[in-house]
Amino acid sequence: MKTLLCPLNGLRNIDEFIYGGEYHAEPDRKQADRKAWAEHVFFDTNSAGVVAEWWCHTPSSYWFLVDRDTVTDQVISTYPFSIDPVEK
């Protein structure tokens, strides 16, 4: 993986991006207990296969989502956060 298609800035060198972790929806702030927060903060499925994850284009501080295969290192698609990765 040498380049990444940023939804805002187009195709850029991979050095301009940082990885920001696996995507999962935040727990309900009013209802979530300690266990739910611990799981949200620390735990991940970490699967070998296609995973939705956060990436950031650092020069523009733009956060977006990437579907990437964590075995072959192929990017399936990149899209802005406004599109829910589950519904997509």
Added chain:
Amino acid sequence: MPFGLLKYGLARTYPGKNLFGKARPLKQSYDVVIIGAGGHGAACAYYLAKEHGITNVAVLDKGYLGGGNTARNTAVLRSNYLTEAGVAFYKASLELYKSLSNELDLNIMFEQRGQLTLAHSDAAVRNLRWRAEVNQHLGVRSELMFNDEIAKMLPHLRMDADARYPILAGLWHADGGTARHDAVVWGYAKEAAARGVEFHQLTEATGIDIADGKVTGVRTTRGDISCGKVIQAVAGSSSVVGNMAGIKLPIHTFPLQAMVTQPYKPLLEPHVSSPHHHVYIHQTSRGEFVIGGGSDPYPLYNTRATLPMREVLSAAVLELFPFLGEARVMRQWAGITDMTPDYSPIMGESPVQNYYLDAGWGTWGFKATPISGMTMAELVATDRVPELIAPFSLDRFYRFEQVNEAGATAASH
């Protein structure tokens, strides 16, 4: 052993020995199944058989004995960590390493040539001072070393005051060393097999059977097994195997790359590490320089080597040892590291009864091989959590009581 060697040397024929038991069919049932025939799995099997008399044990591996991350680490041994839990644990491991060649009747090529961690900033010097104090308190040989002594010990190290990041001090750890990683797993497997443990290579676990929250068996590519207890010791695939048992882990899996140069005459005695430059280096007894660094910038289940990482490692090591500019890189490879949020392992019981975790071995697994095998065997045999590994249980993340070793890993990531 010396007499046997002499006899072997004078013999006319040199038959190979089958050290690990013949290939045989899987039995339908075992008392204990260990998933993963790396150093940790083999060590656990050995201590189960030797210390606790449990020999109806199968060790499964999807590849071959010691062919995973046991063969891919850079074989560094040290115990100069930061937390009391971490230092006590790794110190116990180093103590076991000292007598391992005799115990396993196989030369693991254990050498204690010491380790020097460099500081390039005031904050790093404070951290080293802190580590030295904790280490000494627990009986580990670590002390702060200043530039005059460092220059004497390492005449090839670039000590220029006008370097971009000048060296300010170092943490000298006389207990640090290396061992041959293949020999460690072979030795443990040989002695476990001699006591009746079965090693099944090319036998991949494909599922875990659970009934009423209790593990009952393991499904494999060579048939299903029923068993009383299961230990997963699969560094690099902890989450994948954990997910089979429905266990989610706080792990992110990254490749970690290293490379080795052509051999030189002996000129670097200790292991030298610079957390600031994200690089560490030592010279093997064959003369090659082994150069390792931080994990890749994003997670991946793939052991490919990359040019950008070779550039990063080369640039970093040339800051310390400019003479290596002429050296040829012979090999570059990657291991798979299961990184935990606090850079400490996850050991002990799991949410599934009789299913035990030996996971999250990040970049610190090889040095812990003997003690993790011993403590996991004790846990499985007695159902009591040994004091040494109690701080590393999975539920520490639910209690928000992490064991933070992020500052004391060889090259911080």
